[in-house]
Amino acid sequence: MQYRNYLASPSSWRLLRLFLAFIVASSLLISYLFLKSRPSYALYTILAKHEISESRRFIHNSPDNKYVLFKQLQGAGFNNQAQEILLFHHLAWLTSRVYVYQPIIWRPRGSQATVPLSAFMPGVTRNSISAAVFNEACSPEETKRIKVRVNNGVLWEYTKQQLNGREKCIVVEDWILNWNFLASAALHDIWPEFQKYLSKYFQWSDPIRAIAARAHNHLNLRESLSNPDGEPYIALHFRRGDFEGHCQSLAEHYTGFTTWATLPSLDPSTYPPTLTTANQTSVIEHCYPTLHRIVEIIDAQVRDKPHLRTIHVLHDGAWDHPLVYAQHYRLEATLTNAARAKRAGWVGGPMRRVTHSGQVPIRWGEADWAVMVDVELARRAEVFIGNGYSSLSTQVVALRLGADGGRVEDITLL
Template sequence: MALPLPACLGRKASYKIIVFGLLSFLVLSGFGYRTLHTQSPLEYLYPVDYTPPPAHIFDLGHPTFADIRQYERALPQHRMPTFLMKNRPRYVYFPNEAWGTGWNNVFQEQLLNTHLAYLSNRGYVFVDYIARDHPPFPDTLPDGTRHMLHIPMNALTSGPTGGGSLGQGADPKSVRAVSLEWWDAVCPSEQVVEVPVGETVQELNITDASAGEERLVRWAGKLRSIEAECVKVVGGSPFDYMFIGGDKVLSMWPSYGNSPTVKEYAWSALVTRAISRNFALLSSEALPPSLSPSLSRITTTPGAGNTSSPYPLAAFSPLRTSGPPIDGLMALHVRRGDYADHCKNLAGWGVDYNAWNTFGRPDMRATGRYPPLPDYLSVPGGVERYDASYRHCWPTAEQIVERVRAVRAVSESGESFPAQYLRAVYIATNGEAEWVNALAELLKRDGWETVSSSLDMGLAQDEFAVSQAVDMGVLTSAETFIGVGFSSLTSNVVQLRLGGGRHPDTNRFW
């Protein structure tokens, strides 16, 4: 029979047992937390190293983007929340973002909705871009079934809109963006609160006359006030592409232009790899660190591989728009193709420049609230507005050379910003090869050392699927940029250049 312990020893033993129990609980809880925190529900749907191969992707020759799918699934926010988390993440999904328009129209809306989600302390839900028409990738099988090309967000951007970091200065309550696949896994329909756009704009007293800043603040307040973790905005979008294309969107800039969405923007590793491999077209200088692959992740010499066997995407860090520009490069956006007729329509409608391109208007500059761009839709005396608009939209090859020469002189003068010694030109264009080559020859005759274009880019299949973003990666990285004021592509380049710290005067229009 055991002898009873002295009272003091019993108290000490009890104390030790309690402490041991608490420590055991914390250790086990911590272990449980780490286990749950690192286990994604997507891993129950798909093994980590497996991407379901839809037959139509192979039948139509579409790129699979398998490595990007795995990258998205492995994002750190794609982890199960646990009972130990003080604040469970909340999300907002916008299923009715612009569809059936060009990617840049869609992307304008996605960027603004990313910022709205940020102000609402919710994670933005990102989706694939479904390309309605994307030659040379066919979208119809022999039996007539249609399967359009699906491009994952992180084939285009790996910034905050694609689930990237919000940066050190972000609101501590902020939540990183998550994929639609994650939303479907953690937000079952019975837990989703739907917010109808029509009823909400009436509730918030938002009208066609409401400025962008007013809409933004009221929508953010509404979404913050909802306790549910999963919110779905249905029946439209807070900011559709018609609203974004006008000047009412501009009042958002003080908030939006300084947000993580724009400040922390980064092109995807896929875009970065494509620019890295084609860097010799843009500069005779050595490959900068921002475009250099990590030798620790490849088994061959520096570079970016080749078109048939490019280096793995894991070797590249997404190219940040806040990084240093490509020394000596002037980049041009020269829209052709469908703009042959569209420029006539735009000139006939008497519309202004698209969205952020209107910062140069005298009335916008006078407010002192916005980046003072040097150009706007000017109509010289004695010239009809239609004729002036058409020239700004569809300049001839000779007019392009003349404009490039004038902008180069300003850039090299050092009057508005440190002088740039511009030596190379890159032309982002969808023009016919014969016309583009003739323009390139005219520019060379005008004294440019190197002239290249979209047609010269050597792209792998998956890179070609995002060739527009590859062009934009170059446009945002150039020292000076000239674009089409009416274009949403140019508008996105301008906002990303401004957000990345490029001087306003390095953004020009035809």
Template sequence: MPNRTRWSLNSPKSLLMFLIPPLILVFIWRFLPRTDVFPIYSNENTSLPPLYPDLQDEERRLPQHNLDLPYPEGRSAKMLRFGNQIWGLGLNNQLQETLLNTYIAYLAQRTYVFTPFTWDLNNRPFVPIAPDGHLVGSPYKVRPARVPLTAYINSPTTGSPWPPGDPAPRSVSVEWWDRVCPESERLHINTAVVNAQIGVDFDKDEGIDIVEKWAKYIRSIEHRCINILFATPRIIDFGGDYKRHCEWLSTFASFEGWNRLPFLPDQFNPPSDSASRAQYALNRCWIEIDDVVKRLDKLREEHPDADLNNIFVSTNGPTEWLEELKKRLWEKGWQSVVTSRDLELSWREQGVDNAVDMELAARGEVFLGNGYSSFSSTIVRIRMVRGLPPKNTRIW
């Protein structure tokens, strides 16, 4: 009889996969128009999501928040703030940009200014969750407007020291920036103007070339407080169900972020004609239960040494869809099938449940991700950094 309730993370014979079932997704692109100091909100009401005021307080007490430190920190520190950083998107969309911005600041030999994971810029602790939003199944009707970034990562990006011997200055919080870099002392840089000035060609330049051009330009500036801004704020709304989103992506997009690493086994190789390409891309983005069952059977054949028996499905899909998926997989002989909805998390863990899922997936013997997903992309990066074999990191 298959095990329908228990699953061990410590089992080395586990297949972890990520998929996006039919549900509503809303993508809203926005960019920070300004910086503000927000109060610490304290919330011990477990009927609402946690706000982690203790972590925000720890961020405020970082030792580099000290004007008396010697250069390259202290009162002479050269800081780089990305006022155009995205908000209102999911964790991994924001995290990818945060890591890129950290890298640019590092190359430019400047202090990176980190910001919270942000859903809303208004001075309020919570924002409503749309009833058809992508948090289908959430136990709450609201979400935090901001979550301290240290609730998700603890690294040089959030102020931890760089490796011994690295002269790079430690990152500081946006609140420290607001304190030591008043508006009168900020140099605002318009990206459209600078891109033309330094010869950035998005149609021809490789990504690393664009990054290095920007880092070189920023290194040439002596101004202490630099704030990067777009020419104009913009809002782009991609609303609707995920299938429609996949159909839209299939017309032009390839895989996302680290899902495109050339040494991974499941590369994006579409046909040349547009109609066939669109269908190829759609088949790799939009996944039905039959597709899941067939692909997992094939993975068992392709990874005989792994002796795969257990499945963890990271998902926010509807319960009915998941129950049908479980039933079909049990019928195929999988010993244990567990989904995100089956995890018993504490109140504080529930607030970062997406990060919990990512850690589980990063530890899997085999991971199967969605190539169009930033969530999958981050998991791929974690697995590669940890030295897991690329052949065990698969894409639909």
């Protein structure tokens, strides 16, 4: 009775209304900040229209071209989509076909939100055509539809044979670059040519390069070994967030590293003990390493390169993953502890600076490019410590070794 009387009192209803008003106002503020932080749809509309006009011009000027349209992964993380797009573009290039590109399905904006590919990787869209005008280049009578149903060991070469046919247009109807293929040894034979492809075709968009340059300057990080400005640094991909549950699932399925982390040349780069996929504990150790293991790996790098006293941490901390920040600050406290550094055999003292993703100077309207900037900062680091189960880390590995001609010795996989 007293409880009901309390709820019925004017003061309690007033407090309830104030609480509800606070919730509504907070939701509106969060929505406003979220929307304002991302590029406008007007910009993307302009880019999409430009893609179409350039595609039509290309079709008109090159009537004898042959085309290929693939079924692509949609809605996964950016680097999952990007690595597949690059491989498909490479496959089209190898078979003298024009790649028919599709927009990125950008999950941060919603499950079906699309963003023009040129907003991220304009190198792929150059001398390619948008799927929006595919029917203008290829009539149904000129189009052959195929399905590639072969095992991973012969999939790449078999697909090349199919695309080398005389048909003007080919549509590959099944998803050929599936997870099993991307984690298989079949990818190793592709690597030598793919390295050349990356050095020739890979390019970030102007906004991504501008933000990365601003970040190097703002955080005083050296952009390359040949650039004297800024401090040389280690980049650490600290993959946390929702990865713990994902790693548990990978362990239950006895899954190994993905894509370019499986290259035999990178075997010495995997920090011991060696990954044993038959052992679930081993999978977890490499996929979701403890802070102690991560610090051990940093110790090894700093003992080998005592001039490195700055580390940049790429992390996925966010409002829905707040514990990532707590783990990051524990890591920072450990790395900047002078007594611990001395015990670990560091010459020259502890880390002087620990920067991280949250300090990258992302301005209003730039949030869609934050992930790519993380990749670029890791790509330019003197040393990269990454996660062989992460598509972001393996994308960094591909760019360092492929597009930049970097050294395997400067990469460590957790």
